[in-house]
Amino acid sequence: MTAFEATFEHEARPISRPLRIALLGYRSDPFVGGQGIYLKFLSKALVELGHQVDVLSGPPYPDLDPRVGLIRIPSLDLFACDSHVKALRWRHLRSYSDTFEWCSMLTGGFSEPYTFSRRVAKYLRSSAKPYDLVHDNQSLGYGLLTLQRRGIPVVTTIHHPIHRDRQLALDAAPNWKFRLLVRRWHSFLRMQEKVVSQLTNVVTVSEQSRQDISGAFGICQSRIDLIHNGIDTQTFTPNSEVAVDPWQLITTASADQPLKGLRFLLQALAQLRPDFPQLKLLVVGKLQPSGTTARLIDKLELASAVRFVSGISTEALVEHYNRSAIAISPSLYEGFGLPAGEAMACGCAVISSDGGALPEVVGDAGMLVPAGDSGQLANGIATLLRDPELRKELGLRGRARVVERFSWQRAAIQFSNYYYRVIANADG
Incomplete structure (x- = not known):
């Protein structure tokens, strides 16, 4: 200090x-x-x-x-x-x-x-x-x-x-x-x-x-x-009027930046789809049509399960967090981890990698998995999909942590x- x-x-x-x-x-x-x-x-x-x-x-x-x-x-x-x-x-x-x-x-x-x-x-x-x-x-x-x-x-x-x-x-x-x-x-x-x-x-x-x-x-x-x-806790806040989609995952990632680890989340999604065919992923980011992420989505046959949105308003982002069952931060490294904090502020259960400073932000208010490990990420997602009470508890703890510390x-x-x-x- x-x-x-x-x-x-x-x-x-x-x-x-x-x-x-x-x-x-x-x-x-x-x-x-x-x-x-x-x-x-x-x-x-x-x-x-x-x-x-x-x-x-x-x-x-x-x-x-x-x-x-x-x-x-x-x-x-x-x-x-x-x-x-x-x-x-x-x-x-x-x-x-x-x-x-x-x-x-x-x-x-x-x-x-x-x-x-x-x-x-x-x-x-x-x-x-x-x-x-x-x-x-x-x-x-x-x-x-x-x-x-x-x-x-x-x-x-x-x-x-x-x-x-x-x-x-x-x-x-x-x-x-x-x-x-x-x-x-x-x-x-x-x-x-x-x-x-x-x-x-x-x-x-x-x-x-x-x-x-x-x-x-x-x-x-x-x-x-x-x-x-x-974290703007006045804007990023829970909204009980938005119905939660129990099968929607959300992540914020620049699609073709290796640092953001999106490929590991896509691999985890492909592993989970046989057991959870309704599962889908919303990516807040822009997909390059001929980029490595687009090719990976085609290879994993995930085109029907992954949707990208970009250029959206802050209000729309808050609604997406409130509608999603789980927010994922799969980055290999973050200097802070703002998307994880914003999702926590909205009361959305968070699964995060242990890359960089993400553990400092998430603490014990979310689930941490090893960075770059799609198998462990898939296991964590499956655990929360099967346990809505744990998702609710993590959402409450996440909101409280952000309000108190950030x-x-x-x-x-x-x-x-x-x-x-x-x-x-x-x-x-």
Whole structure:
């Protein structure tokens, strides 16, 4: 435990004065991933404490509380283009960041963290709007060091080291050509390693992530403070008016990301279907028609049992959790495990792998199985399908655990006190 965390062994004190805070996210749409959700709810909780908060974001832009300001930091947004090769215009050649972003994508790289941090540093240099502090959400670009050298207090949240994603993608690559592409895509990690080694204030969201960040980036654990993610327990809540489908499983997964472990859940589903022919799986995520997951579904003859939904509203997601009998988190690794926490907040029984920080979130309020073991996962699902009373008990325990331990209000108070300490150290 660091000295900072010791402050929160008891209930954290409320804020002493409002701050002007800039939250950074290089792509912040909540439907893009957990980092967008993090910015949405942390910014809301901070303004509810009385702070003034602006989110500086690249596209796709976030859906924010109306009290939170949004400052758009445009990029080429090449992922939204029909052809990123044809996306470059003559005017872009006047911008180093635009040209670099296009060239990087053309050669298989991912430059958004780098170019976003450059654009933010340029914007803040010319902006007349002063901020007490800048809080980055894992862009970890060189622009952060520029801000830090200017004397601006900079905090960054690292959810988990992307080194894990890279290694799993390398392990799953079918040949040396794909491994080259994986290494090229993740080449931004060299920049992030250099930046993290020089940043003064680093925060993460779980004890597991703190250990992994320390190992991946080569910094002492004592330099990394811990503030858990929150769960929006006012939105993610049980709804007795929604009828539970006793045969519906639900998971949130990026279909073709090996890290998310969807293939093991599909294998478990195939094992269970002979004994439970009504069983079906709802995947909150987007299926790539020609991807590895689509091919696996065809191979396992699960097309009639698996449905994908994407781009849905938060309200629709809450209804899906309430309608489902069991929520599954099969990830090989999670820096926190937000989908598991949201399902628990809705009172849905959870089965989770023991990958990464998931045991910290689920605790004894769900069923834990070894990561990457489809047989054990199938056994766990079968146990809960046959025992509706156990499902009900786990749902109640899950809701109680999230309400007690994880809330955005508590996270905002902890961050407020952390910000004060950072600002005081910078002034001193």
